[in-house]
Amino acid sequence: MSLEQLSALLKEKHVKCPECGGELGPPQYFMTMFKTSIGPYGEDPAYGRPEAAQGIFVNFHRILETMREKFPIGIAQVGTVLRNEISPRQGPIRLREFTIMDFELFFDPAEPNCPYLDEVVSEEISIVTEESRSKGTEHATKVQVGEAIKRKVIKAPWAAYFMALSKRFLTQLGVDAQHQRFFEKLPTERAHYSAQTFDHEIELDRWGWTEVAGFAYRTDYDLRKHMEATGEDLRVFKPYSAPRIRKTKSIKPNHQNLRKTFQEQTGRIADLISKDDPEKLLAAKKAGQPVKIGSYTVSPDCFDVVEEEVKETGTRFLPHVIEPSFGVERLLYTTLEYNLMMKEDRLILGLPFNLAPIQASVFPLVNKDGLQKRATEVYETLIADGLRVGYDEAGSIGRRYARADEAGVPLGITIDYDTLKDDTVTVRDRDSWNQTRTPVGTLASTIYTIVKEGFNTPK
Amino acid sequence: MSLEQLSALLKEKHVKCPECGGELGPPQYFMTMFKTSIGPYGEDPAYGRPEAAQGIFVNFHRILETMREKFPIGIAQVGTVLRNEISPRQGPIRLREFTIMDFELFFDPAEPNCPYLDEVVSEEISIVTEESRSKGTEHATKVQVGEAIKRKVIKAPWAAYFMALSKRFLTQLGVDAQHQRFFEKLPTERAHYSAQTFDHEIELDRWGWTEVAGFAYRTDYDLRKHMEATGEDLRVFKPYSAPRIRKTKSIKPNHQNLRKTFQEQTGRIADLISKDDPEKLLAAKKAGQPVKIGSYTVSPDCFDVVEEEVKETGTRFLPHVIEPSFGVERLLYTTLEYNLMMKEDRLILGLPFNLAPIQASVFPLVNKDGLQKRATEVYETLIADGLRVGYDEAGSIGRRYARADEAGVPLGITIDYDTLKDDTVTVRDRDSWNQTRTPVGTLASTIYTIVKEGFNTPK
Numbered sequence: 023m024s025l026e027q028l029s030a031l032l033k034e035k036h037v038k039c040p041e042c043g044g045e046l047g048p049p050q051y052f053m054t055m056f057k058t059s060i061g062p063y064g065e066d067p068a069y070g071r072p073e074a075a076q077g078i079f080v081n082f083h084r085i086l087e088t089m090r091e092k093f094p095i096g097i098a099q100v101g102t103v104l105r106n107e108i109s110p111r112q113g114p115i116r117l118r119e120f121t122i123m124d125f126e127l128f129f130d131p132a133e134p135n136c137p138y139l140d141e142v143v144s145e146e147i148s149i150v151t152e153e154s155r156s157k158g159t160e161h162a163t164k165v166q167v168g169e170a171i172k173r174k175v176i177k178a179p180w181a182a183y184f185m186a187l188s189k190r191f192l193t194q195l196g197v198d199a200q201h202q203r204f205f206e207k208l209p210t211e212r213a214h215y216s217a218q219t220f221d222h223e224i225e226l227d228r229w230g231w232t233e234v235a236g237f238a239y240r241t242d243y244d245l246r247k248h249m250e251a252t253g254e255d256l257r258v259f260k261p262y263s264a265p266r267i268r269k270t271k272s273i274k275p276n277h278q279n280l281r282k283t284f285q286e287q288t289g290r291i292a293d294l295i296s297k298d299d300p301e302k303l304l305a306a307k308k309a310g311q312p313v314k315i316g317s318y319t320v321s322p323d324c325f326d327v328v329e330e331e332v333k334e335t336g337t338r339f340l341p342h343v344i345e346p347s348f349g350v351e352r353l354l355y356t357t358l359e360y361n362l363m364m365k366e367d368r369l370i371l372g373l374p375f376n377l378a379p380i381q382a383s384v385f386p387l388v389n390k391d392g393l394q395k396r397a398t399e400v401y402e403t404l405i406a407d408g409l410r411v412g413y414d415e416a417g418s419i420g421r422r423y424a425r426a427d428e429a430g431v432p433l434g435i436t437i438d439y440d441t442l443k444d445d446t447v448t449v450r451d452r453d454s455w456n457q458t459r460t461p462v463g464t465l466a467s468t469i470y471t472i473v474k475e476g477f478n479t480p481k
Numbered sequence: 482m483s484l485e486q487l488s489a490l491l492k493e494k495h496v497k498c499p500e501c502g503g504e505l506g507p508p509q510y511f512m513t514m515f516k517t518s519i520g521p522y523g524e525d526p527a528y529g530r531p532e533a534a535q536g537i538f539v540n541f542h543r544i545l546e547t548m549r550e551k552f553p554i555g556i557a558q559v560g561t562v563l564r565n566e567i568s569p570r571q572g573p574i575r576l577r578e579f580t581i582m583d584f585e586l587f588f589d590p591a592e593p594n595c596p597y598l599d600e601v602v603s604e605e606i607s608i609v610t611e612e613s614r615s616k617g618t619e620h621a622t623k624v625q626v627g628e629a630i631k632r633k634v635i636k637a638p639w640a641a642y643f644m645a646l647s648k649r650f651l652t653q654l655g656v657d658a659q660h661q662r663f664f665e666k667l668p669t670e671r672a673h674y675s676a677q678t679f680d681h682e683i684e685l686d687r688w689g690w691t692e693v694a695g696f697a698y699r700t701d702y703d704l705r706k707h708m709e710a711t712g713e714d715l716r717v718f719k720p721y722s723a724p725r726i727r728k729t730k731s732i733k734p735n736h737q738n739l740r741k742t743f744q745e746q747t748g749r750i751a752d753l754i755s756k757d758d759p760e761k762l763l764a765a766k767k768a769g770q771p772v773k774i775g776s777y778t779v780s781p782d783c784f785d786v787v788e789e790e791v792k793e794t795g796t797r798f799l800p801h802v803i804e805p806s807f808g809v810e811r812l813l814y815t816t817l818e819y820n821l822m823m824k825e826d827r828l829i830l831g832l833p834f835n836l837a838p839i840q841a842s843v844f845p846l847v848n849k850d851g852l853q854k855r856a857t858e859v860y861e862t863l864i865a866d867g868l869r870v871g872y873d874e875a876g877s878i879g880r881r882y883a884r885a886d887e888a889g890v891p892l893g894i895t896i897d898y899d900t901l902k903d904d905t906v907t908v909r910d911r912d913s914w915n916q917t918r919t920p921v922g923t924l925a926s927t928i929y930t931i932v933k934e935g936f937n938t939p940k
Contacts, residue, residue, distance in 0.1 A: 056517040058529065060577065062567055063509060070517070090875070102561055108521055118519065416549070 025049050056104045070104030074124040075345060079244040082128065083256055093258060094129040094180075094341075100350070114351040115229055121350035127180050128341035130260065131242070136179040142186035143168035148203040149220070151175055155208060162203045177218045178239045180344040188222050188235050188346060194374060195353065196360035201225040204237075215243040224356050234352045240343040249340070261336035268332045273303045273325050280324045291318055295325050361430070365455070371430035372453055375473045382469060383412035383431045385422050387438040397437040400447065400462060404435075407466040427452050433469060451477040484508050515563045529563030533583040534804060538703040541587065542715055552717060553588040553639075553800075559809070573810040574688055580809035586639050587800035589719065590701070595638040601645035602627035607662040608679070610634055614667060621662045636677045637698045639803040647681050647694050647805060653833060654812065655819035660684040663696075674702040683815050693811045699802040708799070720795035727791045732762045732784050739783045750777055754784050820889070824914070830889035831912055834932045841928060842871035842890045844881050846897040856896040859906065859921060863894075866925040886911050892928060910936040 023031075028049045031037075039046055056070040071077075078085075078097045085097055100123045110118050129136075148162040149170065165175065167186045176182040185204055192202055207219040215238070222235035245256045275292035284291050294316045295303070306313035307322045314320075361372040375381055384401040386393035394415060404411040412431060414422045419436065426434055434450040441447055447465060449472070450457045456477055460468045482490075487508045490496075498505055515529040530536075537544075537556045544556055559582045569577050588595075607621040608629065624634065626645045635641040644663055651661055666678040674697070681694035704715045734751035743750050753775045754762070765772035766781045773779075820831040834840055843860040845852035853874060863870045871890060873881045878895065885893055893909035900906055906924060908931070909916045915936055919927045 050522060052521045053523065056519070056527075057523075058515040058517040060515070060565065062511045062565075064512065064516075068515075106519065106521075 025051070052106075052108065054106050056106055072103055072105050073347070074099040074101045074103060074122050075126060075347070076244070078124065078126045079248055082126075082245065083254075086128075086258065091259070093260075094127060096125060096127045098123065098125040100124075112229065114355045115226075115232060117351060123348040123350060125184075125346045126240075127184070127344045127346075128258075129180055129344070130258070130339055131342040132339065134179060134342070136183040139168070139171075139179055139183055142183055142190075145186040145189060146199070147185060147189050148199070149175060150203055150205045152206040152208055155206065160205075176220070178342075178344050181218070181220070181237050181239055184344060184346040185220060185222065185237055188237070188348075192222070192224060192234070192356070195357045195377075196372065196374070197224055197356060201360075203231065205231070205233075213238065215240045217241050226356065226359055232352065232356075233349070234356055235346060235348045238345045238347070240345050242340040242342055244343065245340055255338075257338035257340050259336050259338055262334070265333050265335045268334055270330050270332055271300070271304065272328050272330060273298075273300045274328050275325050276323065279321075283321065283324065284318070287318075291315065291320065291324070294318070295320070365427075365453075368424055368427060370427045370452060373430035373432070375432045378430050378432050379410065380412040380426075380429065380431045381410045382433040382435055383414055383422075383426045384435045384437065385413075385419060386415050387419055387436055389415050391439070392442065393437050393439075396441055400435060400437060400465070403462075404466060404469075409466065409469065423450065423455075433472065435465070453477075484510070511565075511567065513565050513567075515565055531562055531564050532806070533558040533560045533562060533581050534585060534806070535703070537583065537585045538707055541585075541704065542713075545587075545717065550718070552719075553586060555584060555586045557582065557584040559583075571688065573814045574685075574691060576810060582807040582809060584643075584805045585699075586643070586803045586805075587717075588639055588803070589717070589798055590801040591798065593638055593801070595642040598627070598630075598638055598642055601642055601649075604645040604648060605658070606644060606648050607658070608634060609662055609664045611665040611667055614665065619664075635679070637801070637803050640677070640679070640696050640698055643803060643805040644679060644681065644696055647696070647807075651681070651683060651693070651815070654816045654836075655831065655833070656683055656815060660819075662690065664690070664692075672697065674699045676700050685815065685818055691811065691815075692808070693815055694805060694807045697804045697806070699804050701799040701801055703802065704799055714797075716797035716799050718795050718797055721793070724792050724794045727793055729789050729791055730759070730763060731787050731789060732757070732759045733787050734784050735782065738780075742780065742783065743777070746777075750774065750779065750783070753777070754779070824886075824912075827883055827886060829886045829911060832889035832891070834891045837889050837891050838869065839871040839885075839888065839890045840869045841892040841894055842873055842881075842885045843894045843896065844872075844878060845874050846878055846895055848874050850898070851901065852896050852898075855900055859894060859896060859924070862921075863925060863928075868925065868928065882909065882914075892931065894924070912936075 025048070032046055032049070037046060038044060055072055058068050058070070060066040060068045078099055082097065086093075086095055089095060100121065102119060103122045104119055107116055107118050110116050143166065145167045146164055147167060147170070148164050150160050150162050154161050154163065163175075165173070167176075167182045170176045171179050171182050176185070189199070189202055193199065201224060203223050203225075204220040205223050207216075207221065212219045217239045219239070220237045221233040222237065223231040224234050226232045248254070249256050273295060275295040277288060277292060280288045280291055298315055303313060303315075303325060304327060307325070307327055310322055312319050312321045357373070357377065358371070361374075363370050363372055382404060384397050384404070386397035397413065397415070401411055401413045412426075414425065416422070417425075423434055430452075432452050434448075434452070436448040436450065438448065441462070445462050446459050447462055448457050449460055449465075449468065451472075454477055458477075484507070491505055491508070496505060497503060514531055517527050517529070519525040519527045537558055541556065545552075545554055548554060559580065561578060562581045563578055566575055566577050569575050602625065604626045605623055606626060606629070607623050609619050609621050613620050613622065622634075624632075626635075626641045629635045630638050630641050635644065648658070648661055652658065660683060662682050662684075663679040664682050666675075666680065671678045676698040678698070679696045680692040681696065682690040683693050685691045707713070708715050732754060734754040736747060736751060739747045739750055757774055762772060762774075762784060763786060766784070766786055769781055771778050771780045816832070816836065817830070820833075822829050822831055841863060843856050843863070845856035856872065856874070860870055860872045871885070873884065875881070876884075882893055889911075891911050893907075893911070895907040895909065897907065900921070904921050905918050906921055907916050908919055908924075908927065910931075913936055917936075
């Protein structure tokens with residue numbers, strides 16, 4: 023519908039402002055990308071990218087070559103994208119500038135299976151299918167990934183594989199299965215490039231079900247469009263297991279016979295024969311009938327059918343693409359919401375160890391008798407061991423524990439008078455408040471063991 | 482000079498195009514930032530940021546509070562910046578969109594010393610000083626960092642500290658000292674916010690001396706401007722070691738005496754006294770003379786001088802800032818140029834271990850007899866150990882070594898028939914082509930030892 027048609031319709035139906043009842047202004051286009059211009063005098067228009075994906079498609083062939091044409095191939099990119107959102111006022115949930123993690127998995131449409139599917143085949147995910155939605159419900163079906171592929175609920179096995187990984191990823195970030203679902207987009211909602219799209223949604227306190235990732239089956243849309251626009255061949259070479267011989271028939275002018283009829287025009291007509299439709303000439307040859315070539319009528323003995331063998335080592339295909347795409351700020355928001363908890367009257371930010379900005383904090387029990395010096399040494403040792411470590415000597419030890427809990431520091435290391443005697447320290451767990459005693463010499467490995475196996479089984 | 486003045490001058494001096502000798506068009510302004518507009522109908526102008534720094538200044542106070550007001554404080558940010566360059570055609574050296582690493586170190590101008598200076602005090606750096614440049618030479622002076630501070634060649638000790646670290650950093654990236662220098666900017670070249678600026682320059686084959694980092698002494702310029710524009714107090718509280726008592730004199734109206742003269746106007750005049758200039762009233766009191774307050778003449782016994790003690794726990798100051806700022810793409814270019822080398826007839830990309838995209842590549846000697854299976858196991862073990870590992874079984878082992886050398890893979894791990902017998906593997910060094918034999922069980926720790934101590938002393 024054009025702006026004029028829309029305008030006429032609004033007038034015809036007497037549509038008023040739902041807020042104030044007043045007349046509506048004329049409809050206008052709304053640009054959802056940010057436009058700017060490049061060059062000394064702003065002569066070239068340009069747009070802020072709304073997704074990182076296109077950089078991947080443009081560079082696809084070069085990367086494929088660099089990676090020595092291994093296939094299937096996945097290319098990931100993380101970066102800033104810009105969208106001129108209509109209503110960006112939802113905190114970090116809808117930002118005009120946000121960080122995207124785009125991943126493009128290129129596969130051969132003739133071999134659509136994912137070789138890693140076994141790893142996730144019995145992972146159960148919740149799907150609100152297009153079918154269910156088109157019946158007007160948002161009922162989620164629980165289904166194992168393998169089953170979802172078999173029933174063609176998920177069209178591309180690679181998409182199913184990444185959806186299973188995404189569920190595990192969000193589970194690691196602290197979101198239990200009941201607050202995760204995959205929401206299939208209706209054909210009218212899908213982006214123009216997608217044959218099937220699932221949003222990975224998380225249930226958030228304030229915003230309800232919220233998309234944190236999308237899984238789009240982009241088919242060969244992007245590579246095809248880039249090929250059409252640039253003329254570059256972006257297809258991938260696929261070798262046959264053994265070279266294949268293909269027999270082809272081609273037409274060759276018979277100069278000797280041509281000369282008999284056409285004399286000095288032989289060269290001209292031979293050229294016309296070479297450029298003419300071989301099928302037409304083959305048919306004429308078969309029928310033994312003269313054939314019209316240009317303005318000449320040529321008898322079939324003026325050209326010969328030559329059988330040739332062509333050796334082909336492989337074929338070329340245009341890959342299909344599955345795109346998992348994650349919004350970093352939404353993942354961060356989700357992680358904060360699902361890890362912020364109360365224990366007794368205290369606030370704990372239960373960040374996973376690998377995400378915690380500070381993984382362990384070192385505390386001298388008191389600020390005297392050399393405890394600070396020893397604590398500083400332990401602090402520096404842990405940093406050298408590759409951990410992200412804090413140091414805090416301000417206030418009572420209980421207050422420092424509480425502060426670290428609230429800041430999401432998983433482990434507290436306390437240096438006390440026993441440390442000076444037997445070189446052991448207390449390791450305290452943020453979530454359970456349990457403590458264990460361990461020698462300074464094996465502290466880093468104790469920490470890594472705790473991270474792998476949980477706090478209750480440090481070795 | 483205005484555009485009109487410039488235009489008049491060009492005309493007056495008959496300035497022609499140096500290329501074609503033709504008339505010049507009128508001078509125009511050139512916007513070095515990218516402009517766009519925000520909102521549904523593009524109503525709000527906006528600009529792509531040309532540096533990451535301002536986000537740090539805007540958030541400075543919030544971060545300071547979160548970090549519990551520890552001071553001095555450093556805040557770093559890495560991100561994309563946009564500059565509408567006049568001549569962006571120098572490969573990755575001058576990009577319209579590039580990645581910046583901005584670091585802002587906030588310090589108290591009353592305590593300008595850097596507590597870590599000892600670590601770098603005898604580090605020798607080459608400086609082309611403003612003094613030398615203003616004499617028309619680009620002669621570099623070699624000077625130890627401590628000496629450069631003492632001689633006030635570098636004004637801020639924090640700047641000197643970061644310059645020394647930057648020299649070490651570039652040395653780690655493969656650039657020897659003779660190809661590094663710090664180039665002081667002339668006052669006319671410096672950005673408006675800087676009291677002193679050094680560019681860290683690297684000598685590049687194709688581009689000559691090229692800035693890879695800048696060290697600007699931004700003073701309190703940015704925080705002051707943000708304070709002026711917003712009215713927010715961005716100063717930092719600095720506690721005294723002990724609270725200080727300050728005696729102040731203030732003026733209080735004497736209601737009893739006021740009433741004698743002014744009756745029902747007492748309240749009004751008392752109010753005027755409270756709001757009047759205390760110095761003026763103190764002087765009148767001292768002189769015993771009546772004083773004009775508003776339209777009233779008031780005798781000095783109508784107000785009293787009260788001495789008060791004010792307890793002050795600290796003072797507030799506006800921090801000064803040293804800004805080291807690095808261009809990521811230029812660092813990358815420099816690293817590639819300084820690490821690409823020939824050994825015999827072979828190309829080696831000698832990337833430092835921590836920068837190499839692939840740190841070790843695993844090779845089965847031949848593709849049979851179970852060597853591939855064992856190689857895959859070793860490959861997966863090393864990945865689990867946190868290394869970035871490749872796997873290559875295509876072509877002869879010599880060809881695979883050469884390929885890995887060229888791709889900058891520091892270590893090659895070869896699985897051969899002995900591996901099946903005694904579970905040892907060959908570790909090969911990219912740069913020396915030396916090899917050593919090590920058990921699979923301690924392979925990861927052998928690799929870390931090689932990285933720390935060099936290839937020739939693996940334990």
